[in-house]
Structure formats: C-alpha cells, structure tokens
Amino acid sequence: MTESASPVARRDFHGEIRRNQWHTLVILLAFGGLITVVGVIVDLLVGLGILGVIVVLLIAALVTVAAYASATAVALAGAHARPADQSEFRRYHNLVEGLCIAAGLPKPDLYVVDDVAPNAFAAGRSPRHAVLVATTGLLDELNRVELEGVLAHELSHVKNDDILAATVAVTAVGGLVILGPVAGELMQFAVGSRREVLADASGVLITRYPPGLCAALKKIQANPAVVRHHRRAMSQLWFESPQARDDHGRGSWLDRAFDTHPPLAERIRFLESM
Amino acid sequence: MVAVLVIIVIIVVVLLAVALFYNGLVRTRNRVDNAWSQIDVQLKRRYDLIPNLVETVKGYAAHERQTLEAVTAARTNAISAQQTGNVGQQAQAENVLSGALKSLFAVAEAYPDLKANxxxxQLQEELTSTEDRIAYARQFYNDSVLNYNNKIQVFPRNLLASSFNFEKRVYFEGDPEATGPVKVQF
Structure with missing residues (x-):
C-alpha cells in the first residue's frame, strides 16, 4: 500500500476544493503584489510620494479584480472559441445534458473551436458559471462512448471545483509570464499535478465506463495534430497539453516548466488498472 | 450562576446541532425526490419522440406495419403503467418499449432512403441520448438514495431520523429479466 498506488482512493473532495480556493487567492495576491511592487518602484523613481503609492494600490486592486472577472472570457477568446449551435452540435449538447443529469450539475454553456486537433477544456468560476469547450476535431473523430468519456472528464473538473484556480491562472499567471520559470512554478502550485488524474477518475465515476475514456486517450495519443491557438498560460486547461506535443518541435524548457499534465501513457495505464 | 450558564450553552448547542442535522436530512431527502422525478421527465421525453419516429418510418416502410404497431402499443402500455405508479410493472413495460424500439431501428437498416433521411x-440521435439520460437519471437517483440512506443510518443522525420519521428509500433496480434477451411479440 504505497501512497502513489492510488491517488484517488483517499481523496477528500472538500479538502481538495478548499485547497483550490486557497491557491486561487494566493495567485491573485501574487499578481496584485507584483503590480504593486513595480508601481512602487516607478513611484520612487518619479518621486510622487505617498499619493503615488495610493494610486498604485488602487490600480493593483482594480487590475486584480479585472483579472479575476475576465478570466473565463480571456480563456474563451484565447482559444478562439465560439458558442456551439444547438442543432449543428446536437450530439455534443445531448451528451453533456445526459452527463449533467448523472453528475447532478447545471448544464454549462457549450463552445466549439474550429480545429482538427482533438482537444477540450472546461473553464469558469463556479459550477453555475462554467463553460465547456471542445474542438471540432474532437467532436468529429471520437465515437459516442469516447466523446462521453472526455466530456465527463471535463465536467468533473467543474464538479471538483478546480476550474476556478486553473481559469484565474490564465489571466493572473499569464500576466506574470515575465517572471519566466517562477511563473511556471506558480502555475504548478495553482493547478497541482493530480488535477488530471483526479478528473480522469471522477469522470469515470460519472460514466461508470473506464474503457470509453481509455479509448479516447489512445485515439488522441495517435493523433499528431496540436491546437493552433494556445498560450503557455492556458495549457493547464486543455484535456491534452498542447505543450507536451511541442516537445518534438518548438517546445522549450520554459514550456515544460508550465506543463501540469502527466504523460498520456501514464493516464492510460491508470485507467486500465481500474 | 456559572452552572446555569453552562447548561444554557449546552442546550443552545444541542438545539443548533439538531436544527443543522434536520435541515441536512431534509435537503438530502428532497434531492432523492427530485432525482426520482428526473427519471419521469426523461421517460416522458421518450414517449413524446416516438409518434414522430413512427410517422417518419411509415413514410418509407409502410408495410412494416407489425413492427410499427408493436412500438405504438408498447408506448401506450408504458404510459399506462407509469400512471399506475407500480414500479415493477413500469420497469417491465419500459423494457418492452426499449426492445420494440431496437427492432424498429433494426428494420430501418434495410431501407437506405430512410437511413439517409x-x-x-435526428430522431435516432434524440432517442439514443434519451435512453442514455434515462440510465443516467436512474444512476443519479441511486447515488442520491445511497447518500440519503447513509445519512439517516449513521450515529448520531439515526436518532434524529427515527424520531422525525425519515424512512429508508429503495434503490431502482433493473428488472432481472432485462439482463436476458428481450422478447418482442409480433
């Protein structure tokens, strides 16, 4: 009985949710703190004194609140997502509605990205303000059972309440990218390395069918396409990290510093052991 | 004086705990009821889709009368079984309806024009996803029952549950015959 043998068996959802909320706060404070520090330095150089400090604090607070409030919209825009039409993407809507019944969740707003690379993500501040994004490649290429597995994985991010930290990280950590590897560390802290495996496991708890998600992971592994529009500070959101794929080509050490995903092979092995 | 204060504090704490436990139990029980009505919502959705399906198939395969009639009859049976409120009877009627639909879709395989319609x-997609939803709604109901039954049986909530008449709920169980092949009369 080793600790790593079963990362999910001893999970404590409420503990996990509290951890996520706490980490979100730390990220936002770091973001606001950095703006304040830069502002105060500028203030000292220019010599505006105490009035300048007050202005800096106000600006830092405003920008931090804006980073929090706009996070979902920024993630959607960054991925070039558009709302999924009810009749054009009937199967997508139907599958999500069914899974929401099983999970006891309100139906999130659905979006698509016109991209052949099969991928998806969930974002938002809470289960009531959540969005689900899938690429057209994912919707076209996977069969019903496989697609259901992936969508259940994304919905369990919503249910586990870990979309907040990952979404806020898009704007807050995105704004800290100038810090380089330190921002990467911050991303690891925000998202945690267990996020994906936990969502795989709790997604399967919704569908009660591990082979569906397993087959989807294998299909995605075999597909070499990478989503066209992604940013370093957004890789934590995607179902499969666009960063890891770049390793063969453009991937840099900085990309890897931001990558919070375990390798696909590891996730497949974990599902096969269930 | 101190003793009186201590007693008052204890009483307040106990009352607060009882109120909290009670509210929690009511919420959990309401969720079970809601989960049960979700199943009915999805079943009704299926009943509503079937007449459209029958009409569409009729246009291409009018001489498959028996199959079409079997579906219509199974639907009528299922609706009346739902109204009786007998869970076992309802489950059986629903199973017959699922079987009839399956044979209708099997028949449709022989009509390329129909399959391209x-x-x-669209109806096939809607019915498939409705079947999924029915299964998921039952799963959610059972999860809710498990959660509720656990709550009312563990100490100290069980004391409260029995004095306020919170009764154990039963799981929705699939018809044991349903695991075997479904018989459809023609």
Whole structure:
C-alpha cells in the first residue's frame, strides 16, 4: 500500500476544493503584489510620494479584480472559441445534458473551436458559471462512448471545483509570464499535478465506463495534430497539453516548466488498472 | 450562576446541532425526490419522440406495419403503467418499449432512403441520448438514495431520523429479466 498506488482512493473532495480556493487567492495576491511592487518602484523613481503609492494600490486592486472577472472570457477568446449551435452540435449538447443529469450539475454553456486537433477544456468560476469547450476535431473523430468519456472528464473538473484556480491562472499567471520559470512554478502550485488524474477518475465515476475514456486517450495519443491557438498560460486547461506535443518541435524548457499534465501513457495505464 | 450558564450553552448547542442535522436530512431527502422525478421527465421525453419516429418510418416502410404497431402499443402500455405508479410493472413495460424500439431501428437498416433521411437520423440521435439520460437519471437517483440512506443510518443522525420519521428509500433496480434477451411479440 504505497501512497502513489492510488491517488484517488483517499481523496477528500472538500479538502481538495478548499485547497483550490486557497491557491486561487494566493495567485491573485501574487499578481496584485507584483503590480504593486513595480508601481512602487516607478513611484520612487518619479518621486510622487505617498499619493503615488495610493494610486498604485488602487490600480493593483482594480487590475486584480479585472483579472479575476475576465478570466473565463480571456480563456474563451484565447482559444478562439465560439458558442456551439444547438442543432449543428446536437450530439455534443445531448451528451453533456445526459452527463449533467448523472453528475447532478447545471448544464454549462457549450463552445466549439474550429480545429482538427482533438482537444477540450472546461473553464469558469463556479459550477453555475462554467463553460465547456471542445474542438471540432474532437467532436468529429471520437465515437459516442469516447466523446462521453472526455466530456465527463471535463465536467468533473467543474464538479471538483478546480476550474476556478486553473481559469484565474490564465489571466493572473499569464500576466506574470515575465517572471519566466517562477511563473511556471506558480502555475504548478495553482493547478497541482493530480488535477488530471483526479478528473480522469471522477469522470469515470460519472460514466461508470473506464474503457470509453481509455479509448479516447489512445485515439488522441495517435493523433499528431496540436491546437493552433494556445498560450503557455492556458495549457493547464486543455484535456491534452498542447505543450507536451511541442516537445518534438518548438517546445522549450520554459514550456515544460508550465506543463501540469502527466504523460498520456501514464493516464492510460491508470485507467486500465481500474 | 456559572452552572446555569453552562447548561444554557449546552442546550443552545444541542438545539443548533439538531436544527443543522434536520435541515441536512431534509435537503438530502428532497434531492432523492427530485432525482426520482428526473427519471419521469426523461421517460416522458421518450414517449413524446416516438409518434414522430413512427410517422417518419411509415413514410418509407409502410408495410412494416407489425413492427410499427408493436412500438405504438408498447408506448401506450408504458404510459399506462407509469400512471399506475407500480414500479415493477413500469420497469417491465419500459423494457418492452426499449426492445420494440431496437427492432424498429433494426428494420430501418434495410431501407437506405430512410437511413439517409435527416429527420430519421435526428430522431435516432434524440432517442439514443434519451435512453442514455434515462440510465443516467436512474444512476443519479441511486447515488442520491445511497447518500440519503447513509445519512439517516449513521450515529448520531439515526436518532434524529427515527424520531422525525425519515424512512429508508429503495434503490431502482433493473428488472432481472432485462439482463436476458428481450422478447418482442409480433
């Protein structure tokens, strides 16, 4: 009985949710703190004194609140997502509605990205303000059972309440990218390395069918396409990290510093052991 | 004086705990009821889709009368079984309906024009996803029952549950015959 043998068996959802909320706060404070520090330095150089400090604090607070409030919209825009039409993407809507019944969740707003690379993500501040994004490649290429597995994985991010930290990280950590590897560390802290495996496991708890998600992971592994529009500070959101794929080509050490995903092979092995 | 204060504090704490436990139990029980009504919502959705499906298939395969009639009859049976409120009877009628639909879709395989019909494809997608939803709604109901039964049986909530008449709920169980092949009369 080793600790790593079963990362999910001893999970404590409420503990996990509290951890996520706490980490979100730390990220936002770091973001606001950095703006304040830069502002105060500028203030000292220019010599505006105490009035300048007050202005800096106000600006830092405003920008931090804006980073929090706009996070979902920024993630959607960054991925070039558009709302999924009810009749054009009937199967997508139907599958999500069914899974929401099983999970006891309100139906999130659905979006698509016109991209052949099969991928998806969930974002938002809470289960009531959540969005689900899938690429057209994912919707076209996977069969019903496989697609259901992936969508259940994304919905369990919503249910586990870990979309907040990952979404806020898009704007807050995105704004800290100038810090380089330190921002990467911050991303690891925000998202945690267990996020994906936990969502795989709790997604399967919704569908009660591990082979569906397993087959989807294998299909995605075999597909070499990478989503066209992604940013370093957004890789934590995607179902499969666009960063890891770049390793063969453009991937840099900085990309890897931001990558919070375990390798696909590891996730497949974990599902096969269930 | 101190003793009186201590007693008052204890009483307040106990009352607060009882109120909290009670509210929690009511919420959990309401969720079970809601989960049960979700199943009915999805079943009704299926009943509503079937007449459209029958009409569409009729246009292409009018001489498959028996199959079409079997579906219509199974639907009528299922609706009246739902109204009786007998869970076992309802489960059986629903199983017959699922079987009849399956044979209708099997028959449709022989008609390429029908299979290419946009309306038919849409109905097929809707019915498949409704079947999924029925299964998921039952799963959610059972999860809710498990959660509720656990709550009312563990100490100290069980003391409260029994004095306020919170009764154990039963799981929705699939018809044991349903695991075997479904018989459809023609």
């Amino acid at each position: 946009q309306n038919f494809l």
